[in-house]
Amino acid sequence: MLRCEAVGKRYGRGGWVLRDVDLNVAAGDVLAVIGGNGSGKSTLLRILAGLTRPTAGSVSGRPACIGYVPDRFTAPERLSAASYLTHMGRVRGLSTATARARAHRLTDRLALVGGADASLRTLSKGNAQKVALAQALLVDPDLLVLDEPWSGLDASAHGVLGELVEEVAARGGAVVFTDHREAIAGAHATGSYVIAAGRVTSSDHQDMVHSTTLGDLTLDLTARPGGPSPDDVRWDTVPGVVAVSRRDDALALRVAREHSDAVLMLALRHRWSVDGVSPAEGGPRRPPDPAGPDLRPGRPRAAGTQPPHLPTDRTERTPNRPERTTT
Numbered sequence: 001m002l003r004c005e006a007v008g009k010r011y012g013r014g015g016w017v018l019r020d021v022d023l024n025v026a027a028g029d030v031l032a033v034i035g036g037n038g039s040g041k042s043t044l045l046r047i048l049a050g051l052t053r054p055t056a057g058s059v060s061g062r063p064a065c066i067g068y069v070p071d072r073f074t075a076p077e078r079l080s081a082a083s084y085l086t087h088m089g090r091v092r093g094l095s096t097a098t099a100r101a102r103a104h105r106l107t108d109r110l111a112l113v114g115g116a117d118a119s120l121r122t123l124s125k126g127n128a129q130k131v132a133l134a135q136a137l138l139v140d141p142d143l144l145v146l147d148e149p150w151s152g153l154d155a156s157a158h159g160v161l162g163e164l165v166e167e168v169a170a171r172g173g174a175v176v177f178t179d180h181r182e183a184i185a186g187a188h189a190t191g192s193y194v195i196a197a198g199r200v201t202s203s204d205h206q207d208m209v210h211s212t213t214l215g216d217l218t219l220d221l222t223a224r225p226g227g228p229s230p231d232d233v234r235w236d237t238v239p240g241v242v243a244v245s246r247r248d249d250a251l252a253l254r255v256a257r258e259h260s261d262a263v264l265m266l267a268l269r270h271r272w273s274v275d276g277v278s279p280a281e282g283g284p285r286r287p288p289d290p291a292g293p294d295l296r297p298g299r300p301r302a303a304g305t306q307p308p309h310l311p312t313d314r315t316e317r318t319p320n321r322p323e324r325t326t327t
Helices: 041-049 081-091 096-109 125-137 155-170 182-188 205-211 257-269
Strands: 002-010 016-025 030-034 056-060 066-069 143-147 174-179 191-196 199-202 215-220 241-247 250-255 273-279
Touching (some): 016 041, 041 143, 041 174, 081 096, 143 155, 155 174, 182 241, 250 257
Parallel strands (some): 030 191, 066 143, 143 174
Antiparallel strands (some): 002 056, 215 250, 215 273
């Protein structure tokens, strides 16, 4: 078990970024750390991954094999994704053939635009994030540490990331991720913590899960009424959307209770074809396959709030969050 005891962190003579953090991470855990920009989330993850030493307190039980995805991913631009991932696999003890095969498998699964041979210098923020995820998963990690991993991902990878997190936990690994949205924690985590003013406190995860498992909304991607398509939306910036899954010609959204009406209004406002609305079943996990039996057409609840802002440019940044660049 990874254990943080009375961990504190400050840089130089500056103020304390973290204070008296007590945190246990056991095999099979999927833990979310929720907090705003500048709250210390990234610092805590770097300490867990062994990249930063705490100023006070101690960390024990850190496993040998750790996969880490930072909030800003940089890699040599002159390499292709496959070359970079193969090199990283060899650094981690894999043979060239095994590393290359795993690189292609992961980039295919994450639907990297341009495929494994795409040059890193050509990748958008979201596709660079896919390469970062792939390098963290080349060797099955005992601990997977993810800094806002859903930010910037397109619909095809949003649901896949949820699957990958579940698979790591099912193999007996542990996952710790950060996000600024409680709904994401409710959809993917087995336990949640809130970080504020440098202190980490346990959250009432059951209440969080209850508030984020209302329903699934399925959109038909074959209908093109003009204007933006559901595929053009940065769903990670739309309040209430906790998971996205693309299957063939349908897009399945898992939507938090308090935002369900607004997301439905967003779809209707842009004249997207709504194939089905149904209560979420089976707990706070990724959306079911739109072709499956769960997504039965149903009547939505009465519309209430106004539709949220619709970002149509895939490169648009989340407010107050810097865009990732590669150098």
